[in-house]
Amino acid sequence: MVLLDYVPIFIMVSLAGIFGLVLSKASEIFGPKKPNPEKLSTYESGMQPIRTARERFSVKFYLVAMLFILFDVEIVFLYPWAAVVRELRLFGFIEMLIFVAVLLVGYVYILKKGALRWD
Amino acid sequence: MDFVDIIFVVFALIVVVSAFIVVFSRSIIRSAFSLLFTFFGVAGLYVLLNADFLAVTQVLIYVGGILILILFGVMLTTNVVSVEIKTGTLQTVPAAVIVAVLSGTIAGIFWFTEWHTAPAREGPTTKALGTLFMTDYLLPFEIASILLLVALIGAAMIARHERGTEGGR
Numbered sequence: 001m002v003l004l005d006y007v008p009i010f011i012m013v014s015l016a017g018i019f020g021l022v023l024s025k026a027s028e029i030f031g032p033k034k035p036n037p038e039k040l041s042t043y044e045s046g047m048q049p050i051r052t053a054r055e056r057f058s059v060k061f062y063l064v065a066m067l068f069i070l071f072d073v074e075i076v077f078l079y080p081w082a083a084v085v086r087e088l089r090l091f092g093f094i095e096m097l098i099f100v101a102v103l104l105v106g107y108v109y110i111l112k113k114g115a116l117r118w119d
Numbered sequence: 120m121d122f123v124d125i126i127f128v129v130f131a132l133i134v135v136v137s138a139f140i141v142v143f144s145r146s147i148i149r150s151a152f153s154l155l156f157t158f159f160g161v162a163g164l165y166v167l168l169n170a171d172f173l174a175v176t177q178v179l180i181y182v183g184g185i186l187i188l189i190l191f192g193v194m195l196t197t198n199v200v201s202v203e204i205k206t207g208t209l210q211t212v213p214a215a216v217i218v219a220v221l222s223g224t225i226a227g228i229f230w231f232t233e234w235h236t237a238p239a240r241e242g243p244t245t246k247a248l249g250t251l252f253m254t255d256y257l258l259p260f261e262i263a264s265i266l267l268l269v270a271l272i273g274a275a276m277i278a279r280h281e282r283g284t285e286g287g288r
Contacts, residue, residue: 003123005243006166062191066274069184070267076176077263080249092253095260102264106271113275 063115074103127167134160151186151193158182172245 042049077099085092110116137156144150158181165174252260 003126003167059195062188062195063274063277065184065188065191066277067271069180069188070270070274072180072184073267074264076179077252077260079175080172080245080252082249083246084249084253087250088253095253095257098261099264102261102268103271106268110271110275115275 060118067110067115071103074100123167127164130160130163130167133157134164147193147196148190151190154189155182155186158186169241169244171243172248175245 038044078096081092081096085096088095134157137153137160140153141150141157144153158177162174162177162182165171165177
């Protein structure tokens with residue numbers, strides 16, 4: 001049965017979920033709670049918050065996310081190639097080299113355009 | 120009902136319930152996070168259909184990429200937390216007619232089409248896909264890289280545009 005192959009993934013996902021849930025709930029139930037105004041401030045013994053954090057995000061984050069998806073798609077193409085690269089030997093390697101080289105042109109382009117510069 | 124059916128129902132429930140939350144939740148941030156479970160449930164359904172590569176792609180692209188894009192899109196809206204989504208009922212009669220026709224069409228297609236199901240194939244698909252990509256479908260594969268290049272350049276263009284208008288923010 002093929003589905004048995006996914007049992008490790010299932011166990012890992014469940015463990016991760018249980019771990020997060022148990023830890024957060026345990027600290028909520030067992031942790032001592034003696035709040036005072038200083039403790040309840042956003043950064044205890046840190047910076048004073050200047051203004052509310054719930055404001056509009058900069059558009060730059062959106063651009064980073066877009067670039068991230070593009071390289072994410074590249075990874076998706078790399079994945080089936082990586083599964084068979086040993087059988088294809090040099091031929092498959094050169095094919096992927098062309099694929100990556102084309103994307104490298106785009107990477108150099110956005111680098112030169114300053115799309116990755118933050119300010 | 121055997122074991123696979125039970126798993127299917129579990130994943131289908133995850134997808135449908137979280138999709139309902141996406142649609143009906145009042146806060147957009149809750150909708151966006153609920154979309155995470157929809158995407159994961161769909162990935163589970165792909166696994167059940169023996170489409171393991173599609174499931175990986177679903178997790179990698181949709182859960183890892185598109186969802187982040189949507190979350191950033193949500194955070195770009197002013198006043199993330201207190202945005203109230205209101206829906207009103209307008210144009211009841213035309214809407215009802217269109218919905219009736221549309222659902223009738225879909226139901227008709229569902230009932231009267233002879234569904235040809237491919238014989239189930241077991242086992243991982245990634246290696247077969249990789250071989251096909253590198254041999255029979257090499258040209259589409261390389262063209263995909265050019266498509267990505269075009270998208271990269273488009274993103275860079277948008278960035279330069281934003282830099283001009285947005286200033287130092």
